Amino acid sequence: MLFNEPSPLETKVLSRRFGLPNSQSxxxxxxxxxxxxxxxxxxxxxxxxxxxxxxxxxxxxxxxxxxxxxxxxxxxxxxxxxxxxxxxxxxxxxxxxxxxxxxxxxxxxxxxxxxxxxxxxxxxxxxxxxxxxxxxxxxxxxxxxxxxxxxxxxxxxxxxxxxxxxxxxxxxxxxxxxxxxxxxxxxxxxxxxxxxxxxxxxxxxxxxxxxxxxxxxxxxxxxxxxxxxxxxxxxxLGTPRNGGTRLFCISGHVNKPGVYELPMGFNLMRMIEEVAGGMKGGRKLKAVIPGGSSCPILKAEECDIAMDFDALKAVNSMAGSGGVVVMDETTDMVKVALRIMRFYQHESCGWCIPCREGTLWLKKILTRVEGGMGQRNDAALLHELANNMLGRTFCPLGDAAAMPTISIVEKFRDEFEEYIRRSPMANVAAEESELAVGA
Amino acid sequence: MADPVKLTIDGIAVEAAPGTLLIEVAREMGKEIPAFCYYEGLTQVAACRMCLVEIDGMPKLMTACTQPVGEGMVVRTETPKLAEARKGTLEFLLTNHPLDCPVCDKGGECELQDMVFRYGAAESRYVEIKHHHEEQQWSPVVYFDPARCILCYRCVRVCSEGMGVNALGIVQRGAYAEIAPNHTDHLNCDECGACIDICPVGALTSDSYRYQTRPWEMNHVGTVCTHCSNGCKTTLGVRNDQILRGNNRDRSGINGEFLCVKGRYAFDFNESDERLTTPMIRKGGKLEPASWSDAIRFVAGKFKQVADAGRRIGVVGSARTTNEENYYLQKFARQVLGTQSIDHQRSGDVVTLLDALAGRQNALATVEDLYQSKAVLVIGTDLAQQHPLLHWQIRANWRHHGAHTYSVTAGPVREDQHTVGAVRAAEGQEIAALEQLRAQLAAEAELAIVFGDSVKGDAVRQLVAFGDSLGIPVKYVCLVDYVNSRGALDMGLTPELEPGYRAAADRGMTLPQMLADEHLAALWVVNADPLRDGALAAKDAFVVVQDLFLTATAQRADVVLPSASLYEKQGTVTNVCGEVQRLKKAAQTMGAKADLEIIGLIAKEMGAAAKMGPWMADKVFTEVQQVVAGYNVPLPVLATGGAAQTAPPSAKIGVETDPALIRSARDTLFTSGTLGSYSRKLDSLLESPGSLYQGEDALALTAQ
Amino acid sequence: MTLPPELEQKFSEIIGKYPPQHKRSALVPLLLYSQDALGKITPELVTEVARRVGVFPVQVEEVLTYYSMLHFPKPMGKYHVQICTNVSCQLTGGPELWERACKKLGLGHKEVSADGLISLEEVECIGACSWAPAIQINYDFHHFVTPEKLDELLDNLRQLQ
Incomplete structure (x- = not known):
């Protein structure tokens, strides 16, 4: 049973028996x-x-x-x-x-x-x-x-x-x-x-x-x-040091989202345009998460890239688990950052301090910013706190939460600043608020 | 031993055994790498991320608590990058911390405070609402304030790994994860308080200590716990002569940081409203308050009268008074009162064991031996209930060294969790049952045997014969009940044996004989309560009682003299393994006197002061060292809070003792003879819901 | 505690998968299948499962409160409607479905209808990203869910009663 039409561009190796009658027997x-x-x-x-x-x-x-x-x-x-x-x-x-x-x-x-x-x-x-x-x-x-x-x-x-x-x-x-x-x-x-x-x-x-x-x-x-x-x-079948095919899961703002088996190193723009039927409603591409939500986000101009482990690493992102999430120009990146952080906060096991406390704090700041109560330094604070988690947690979940946050704040900082500009708290900075200690 | 590994830490070349953790090597060098969750002796969790260090060639910061040394490793423990990381982690930690230091018990000795002081930011950038959860009371002892908890998991580990109780768990997840008790909202456990003691912050607090004082207002006095025979060192926190806390955070002494519920909380008898604070003399059938001088004069007069008349006097000593007092008491009885009728309640057949082992070296185990011996055999006792330190040691030996544990007991015991050979045998049948373990035991490299009061008389000799037949080095511990049960025997508080196990020239009456003697003219009871479950046949006997409380025996007395507790005395005590330790006076109760002083005053009043010598603990101990075989222990060890094992007699004792006189009180964790009944804390635990290890807890415990 | 025969059989089947000295492995599956069969996890069940796999009850509770599909102490409804709003679904209408379901059912996150029939939960990624927005009702997946399809699904649940 398949949930989406296959694409003629696929290289069917792992999926070659998919769709055969009684394929589980x-x-x-x-x-x-x-x-x-x-x-x-x-x-x-x-x-x-x-x-x-x-x-x-x-x-x-x-x-x-x-x-x-x-x-x-x-x-x-x-x-x-x-x-x-x-x-x-x-x-x-x-x-x-x-x-x-x-x-x-x-x-x-x-x-x-x-x-x-x-x-x-x-x-x-x-x-x-x-x-x-x-x-x-x-x-x-x-x-x-x-x-x-x-x-x-x-x-x-x-x-x-x-x-x-x-x-x-x-x-x-x-x-x-x-x-x-x-x-x-x-x-x-x-x-x-x-x-x-x-x-x-x-x-x-x-x-x-x-x-x-x-x-x-x-x-x-x-x-x-x-x-x-x-x-x-x-x-x-793939690219040097990246053998074979893999199942790419394309989702988001494309005409034909689906799971497609493609050679390692398949070009991301081709994947969007030719395999997944192009952007929905003809809207412009804004960003792509190339390998599941823990991977640093790519801006549209970074998407002409081979989808393999090394090429994505070279642009400071990751091939991850093959989850390609495509976002068009209407996407609110603050909301995306918040949703991703909500996920990691919910899933943090709580074992180590930076992940347990860091994800909650980041979620709270993002919730506040998205809710229209951003403060002047919030974007910088988000960036710094995510960096304080990065590489210091017990397991990769902390990094998985920090990396997308850092990349979204870096690449779409103006959207955060716009939220904050409209906030009645725009002129307040964290260390000046009444809850702050010292200074 | 493998060659040491060479490495560099902060520019200093060091060597360490392979496998040593960086955090330990640094500590040896005098560098404290910060950590909350790392705790020597417990498993690693690497959760707090404070101990991160930089290692050349490793891209990420590494945790010093899990990283073993490597040849040629170049490590840096204090760099701007690390300071930044630690600051960041502390900032995270404080986000949901209530920062209620002004009212927190831990204030002033809190590891979180210290760490923030050292590495933290001066200001907070956290403006969100804090996650809060109300404080909970889990037992008459334990309170938990989840908001203060930093989830270092020390409590969970000490309870499961150290104690084998497994009463604490971690529930929920992520930022809402918290420590939870084994019965949803309450604990069913040993109530040992190890979780409270080990907590680096004020998350776990004790009912006894919470909101009582600031730590810097107390004096901290290191002495010996007055309860069971294990003789744990305890550091009492004392303010204005009131004991507020018992713990041993400096991990000194034979017990390290270990204390059981009695050591940690049952010091409260000392403050009991029922403490006697004035001497009493029976007038017109009623005990009436009297001055010390009147009471002493009255007692001395009566004693002299009875002694001069050649009538029979019985003296009952205590397993809870000091060696000096016991020695002084028997000397007074034998030399001034002229009676050989001196005894105390015996709780283990030490005499037969020493006789059977006479002349041997290294045949008596120390508390440390139970942690080091490659194998341990436990016979006829539930150590976790009756001798908690010994249980802790044996378990730690298994945890850290993989020691083999064997047991021969009537019912399930805590050692079952890790035993390699458990045999169930009814009381008195243990020696026969040992044969089932013979092959396994004979294959061990060495053995320490711990046995309870069901092994006595001939059974002790059979046990030693069994040990000899194994062909391996064997050491023994004969269990006894109280803090100085062993010392009482050593000091000659029996009619048949004088100090140092020398046979008495002529025997007086044993304790049961004294009670049964209708013609007994006087009975002097020092810190014992023989009439609690016995009766005095001599209706007209003149009875003098020295005690802290108006016990059953004191209620029958003609004169009652209020005595000081062990926490209010100087002197020495000898533990179950024959190890001598020195007491330090921590507090005093107005009106009460140390038993040594009371005996001295009576002697003086009877004109025997010169014969008896001064009633100063140090002077008496000097005499003990000269007179009592085996007590010539090195004084510097005692003076520095250490324990020195006495040497056993070098020759056969050659005196028959009646095994029927030996009867352990079989105290549990929540009882402690007479003293226990005056501890409100222990009483409250008896009332706590459910008892230990029944029903589901017991099932799970044996299934581990 | 006595278990229904089918659940008892499932228990032996699950415990049989693991080496006898490691039957604790069965803990999570036992709890999840019990919840499915009994509709809820009770303190009695916790004790029973602890006994079966040889751990302390607190160790069962540790596990029970860790996994998001295990609901304790409050059970979910007979039909547990789970709406994903994670990033792929977020981009394709998941949050709107969530709002709609809340209004239609009059329930919030992890709330249960008074009759115990329907419960609602906003869930994390359920692995249907390429066919988003997706929801699960109990274990059944529904892909490319439109507001109309959601209404239909929810109406059907009422009728199933």
Whole structure:
């Protein structure tokens, strides 16, 4: 089932089985190259598999963009403890809705990716941590898993290969922070979704403090194609050091919002104009969030850019999780900044001081400014406070809240100043107000 | 031991063991890297972000509380960038803090105040409304003011990791996250107050101390807790002779910062309205107030009369008076009154243990040994209830060193959470049950054995034989009840043994025999209450009682002499492990006198002053050191607030004692013999809803 | 506490997913599925779940109050209407849908109708950004929601009663 028309410009690799009749079944899956990569992997050494994944230039699709092959190579395979495969299907970065489609349309592709990772590290068990709101996907996944067990693709001695593997779904219950890998593990262990001190990283001490391969849905789902196509060919789909395709989730003020599979490094303006049908109502482009709400915002003039990890990093933004939020000239950037901060404040786990207190303070200032009670120094204060969070919090959530705020205030400062100019408090500066202490 | 790591901190080259945290290395160098959440001995949380440091080659600021030293690492702990970061974090922290320092208990000794003083901004830019949540009372002891809390999680960790109680949690999330008690709106816990003590700000406060004083108005006197036999050092906060607080924040002494509910809050008996403040003499069947001189004269006269007549006198000493007093009392009894009938309520078979171990070195464990020994075996006691410091030590040993804990007990005990071998055995059956652990124990490198009063007489000898058969070094602790239970035995407060476990030439009566003796002419009871659950057969006996309160025994007395509490005395006490510690006088109660002085005054009145020597604690202790074997401990250790273990007798004691005389009061955390019944705080806890570890709490506890 | 047989079965199924020494892993799923089956999370359930997975009740409460889909102590309605106003939905009419639903139902954020039938919540991103604005009623997604479609959906809930 698809929620938007596909585009002819798409390069369908991960999504090639989307829309096939009964695409969630073992029958359809196997008839369309399903488990072929697994069969190939069974005959390969772990080193050879890691090598192919390294060659593919696959980088983590959850947002951080860490090279997957390298991440897998960190797992101590000779460790006597059990190893685990954990899938991060806690998709909750605003602007992102691709993992939903990957599970909904091709759940077994994900399972196959897990199985290959399990072959590499010697894991016997995997968990798919799916955000609680995606209950219907848990049901889809559970049915697909049951089907795979019934047909001998999961469980003991899979297809006579001597390889045992069990897969279980695990539901979240509403917490963005659980998308952070160590918080996800805490949550999977039945605790509050609070991040762990790292190192040790999950590769060494993950689920139940055992070596764990933990990747995003799309990352695991990419692995079967890599083995089938060969790492190099897969890498060549994208740009240097940014291999393959990814599912871009285009939303906002475009005519044809949707999830489209495009090569890494696809040009953002083309994405808006040609893939997503151009700007709605012919209005002018104002800004784009290129990879989910935690990524620094791009102004229209910065949007002629290749959508890969390196190009976006070069303009001080990020490719993130592939959530492309397009905003037209009518967009009120103060309202956008406020909405984004409301989100991070709501989702801050509260563990560390700068994130816990910083997000609340920033939200309060933004609420006040947006509500027409801005004070003279508020824009500068927002900028400085966000910088006081940046790089100082326990986990990346603090940065995720700070980065968009800093970029919006920097790039659209006039809009903040305009709100403040109209405020009856415009001439008051924070340190002059009656609540201030000293000075 | 691996080679030390070389690194540079603030331009100074240092070496440290691999794995040492930067914050610790800096501390060793005398540099205090600021931190709220880092706490030595507890797990790392890295939540406060105050300890950020700059490390060459690392793009981000790193937390010194989680960063181990690295070879060649170049670290800077004080730079403009770090000062800016700390200032920013403190500014965040103060946004929702109520800044009610003028009325906050913590004012003056608050880590947040100190930190803002050092790194914070002089002015606030926060003009929004503060998030506020009302203060809550969680138990008769614990109050929580969420607005002041900075979420350093020290309380949560000390409760779960340190105590094994797990009564505190973190609920809600983000800016609304707060600490919560285990029963939604109230606590069911040990009430140890460790959470309050460890709180860096005024978020957790105690019912006893809140709004009582400013910290700088108190004198802080380091002495020894008067309750159980563990002998924790406690620092009493005293203002105008009133004890307002008990804690041990400097982490000195055998207990570090540990104190249980009794050490921290049950000093209130000292201020009880029922304290005796004037001597009383029975006139016409009623106890009437009298002057000290009249009372002393009356007692001395009676004693002399009875002694001269050769009639029988019984003397009952205390497990809560000092070594000096106990020594002085038995000397007076034996040499001036001429009676060998001197005894006290015994609570553990120390005598048999010392006899069985005679001549051995290193066979008695210290409190520190329980933290260091690679394995510990607990027999017939619920340490968490009865000997909380020993429980704390053993648990800390497991937490920090992975020590193995074994237990042989009648019911569930706190050690079950981390035991590697637990056997349930009915009281008296423990020794037989030990065989089930033999193989495991024999495989240990060393062992410390702690046993309660159900192991006595022959069972003690069997236990030592079992320990010998393991073929590994074994140390022992024989549990006793009160602060100086051990010292009372050492000082010869038994008819069969004189000070230092020398056999008495001729035996007098034991305590039960004295009470049963119809012809007893006089009974002198010093800080004990044998008539609480006993009766005196001699209807006409002249009874003198020295006590803090009008106990059951005092109510039967002919003369009652008000005595000072342990917090009002100088002297020494000997704890359950045979470790001697020195008391410091913290307060005084008008009208009461130290027992040593009272005994001295009676002696003087009887013309025995020269024989007895001066009633000064130091002088008596000098005599104790000379006379009592094992007490020749180094004085500088005592003088500096340390503990010195006494040496056991070098030869067999060779005196049979009756095991039936040994009976522990089996106090819990919320009782403490006679003293406990005069502590309002402990009384209020007995009334608190539910008791410890029943129902759901017990289920969860064993399932950990 | 006795659980309905279907929930009891779900409990064994969920607990069976994890190694026996790590049954605490089942905590969040047990609470969420219990809430779905029973309509609410009660203190008795907290105790029961604590017992099942071997933790203190306070540890259940820690988890319970952390996750936004777990509603305790106040339960949500039989039909829980969740309207996303996060950035993609914000750009495409989410806030207007929110205002409209508030007015139409006479409810605010996390409020429940007097009969306990309908509750309303302004939620964070639900992962339907490319098909915004989106809402969820219980676990059912509705994409490209127009004001008219919202009215229809809400009217249907009243009729379902």
């Amino acid at each position: 073992v029958e359809t899956f196997v008839a369309n190259e399903g488990f072929a990569a697994f069969r190939k992997a069974v005959a390969m050494t772990p080193e050879a598999i890691i090598d192919e994944v390294k060659k593919s230039n696959l980088r983590g699709r959850g947002g951080a963009g860490f090279p997957t092959g390298m991440k897998w190579s960190f797992v101590p395979r000779n460790n006597p403890k059990p190893k685990y495969i954990v899938v991060n299907a806690d998709e909750s970065e605003p602007g992102t809705c691709k993992d939903r489609l990957l599970i909904q349309n091709d759940p077994l592709q994900l399972v196959e990716g897990m199985m290959i990772a399990a072959l590499v590290v010697g894991a016997k068990c995997g968990y798919i941590y799916i955000r609680g709101e995606y209950r219907y996907l848990i049901d889809i996944m559970d049915r697909a898993i049951a089907d795979a067990y019934a047909k001998g693709w999961l469980g003991k001695n899979i297809q006579g290969t001597g390889f045992d593997f069990d897969v279980f779904t695990h539901t979240g219950a509403g917490a963005y922070e659980c998308g952070e890998e160590s918080a996800l593990l805490e949550s999977l262990e039945g605790k509050r979704g609070v991040p762990r001190i790292r190192p040790p990283f999950p590769a060494v001490a993950g689920l139940y403090r055992c070596p764990t391969v933990l990747n995003n849905v799309e990352t695991f789902a990419s692995v079967p194609s890599i083995l089938l196509m060969g790492g190099e060919a897969w890498a060549n």
